[in-house]
C-alpha cells in the first residue's frame with residue numbers, strides 16, 4: 001500500500017540511482033516525493049509524486065514537509081565549469097540539508113562515493129568528502145557506493161558501449177587501478193536495509209576485493225564475445241584534451257573528473273559495513289553475468 005511507511009524525499013530522482021531508489025521504496029510502501037529538474041518526469045508507480053528541484057536554489061521546500069527520510073542523490077557530474085559545479089553540488093547540497101533540518105526530517109541520507117577521501121584529486125571526490133564532514137554521524141547516514149553496475153545508464157554503460165563497438169580499452173597506468181563495483185540491485189537493497197535498521201554513520205557499499213580496471217574491461221569483452229585490446233594512454237595530455245573539450249561544451253564518453261577519480265582511486269574496506277547491514281553483494285564477475293544475460297534476453301526479445 002502506497003505511503004504506509006511514511007514520506008521519503010529523493011533528490012536526483014531521474015538519475016540512475018535515484019530512479020531505482022524511487023521504485024524500490026515506493027514498492028516497499030513509502031510515499032516517495034521525487035525531486036526532479038524535469039517537471040514532466042514519469043515514474044511507473046502511483047506512490048511516487050514529482051516535485052521541482054533545480055539546485056542550488058529552485059527547490060520545492062513544501063516537498064520536505066512531514067518527510068521522515070531524505071535521500072540526497074542529486075549530483076551534477078558534467079558541468080562546464082568549476083564554479084557551476086560548486087553552485088550545484090556544494091551550495092545545492094547544503095540547501096537540501098538545510099531544508100531537511102528545517103522540516104525536522106528524522107534521517108538525512110547523503111549519497112557519497114568510495115572516491116571521497118582526503119587525497120582525492122578531482123572535484124568530485126573532494127566535494128563529496130567535504131560535504132561528508134559537514135554531516136552529523138550520530139543523526140545522518142552517509143552511503144559510499146563503489147562503481148554502480150547497471151545495464152540501463154551510467155559510466156558502466158558507456159564503458160560497455162566502447163568495448164562493444166571498438167573492442168578497445170583506453171587505459172592509464174596500464175589499467176592497474178583497483179576498482180570496486182556494486183550491482184544496482186545490491187546497492188538499493190543496502191539502502192532499504194539501512195533505512196529499515198535506522199542506521200547512521202558511514203556505510204561503504206561495494207564488493208570487498210575489487211579487480212584491476214584492465215580485468216574489468218577484459219571480463220566485459222569476454223562476456224560480449226569481443227576480445228579487448230588495452231590501449232595505453234598518457235595521463236597529462238589526455239587530461240588537457242578533455243578539459244579543453246569540456247570548456248567548449250563538448251560531451252565525451254569520459255570526463256576529466258572520471259580521469260582524476262581514476263588516478264586517485266584507493267581500495268576501501270567494505271566488510272564492516274556489509275556486516276552491519278547483514279548483506280552480501282555480488283562481485284564484478286557475478287554482476288556482469290547477471291546484467292549481460294538480462295541484456296541479451298532483452299535484445300533477443302526485441303529482434
Ligand SMILES: NC(=O)c1ccc[n+]([C@@H]2O[C@H](COP(=O)([O-])OP(=O)(O)OC[C@H]3O[C@@H](n4cnc5c(N)ncnc54)[C@H](OP(=O)(O)O)[C@@H]3O)[C@@H](O)[C@H]2O)c1
Pocket residue numbers: 011012013014015016017018036037038053054055056072073074075076077088111112113114144145146147148149153154155
Ligand atoms: N554511478 C555511479 O557509479 C556512482 C558511484 C558512486 C556514487 N554515485 C553517486 O550516486 C548519486 C547518483 O548518481 P547517478 O549515477 O544516479 O547519477 P546520474 O544518473 O547522473 O543522476 C544524477 C541526478 O542528479 C540530478 N541533477 C543534476 N544536476 C542537478 C541540478 N542542478 N539540480 C537538481 N538535480 C540535478 C540529475 O537530474 P537530470 O536528470 O535532470 O540531469 C539526475 O537526476 C550521485 O550522488 C553520485 O555521486 C554514483
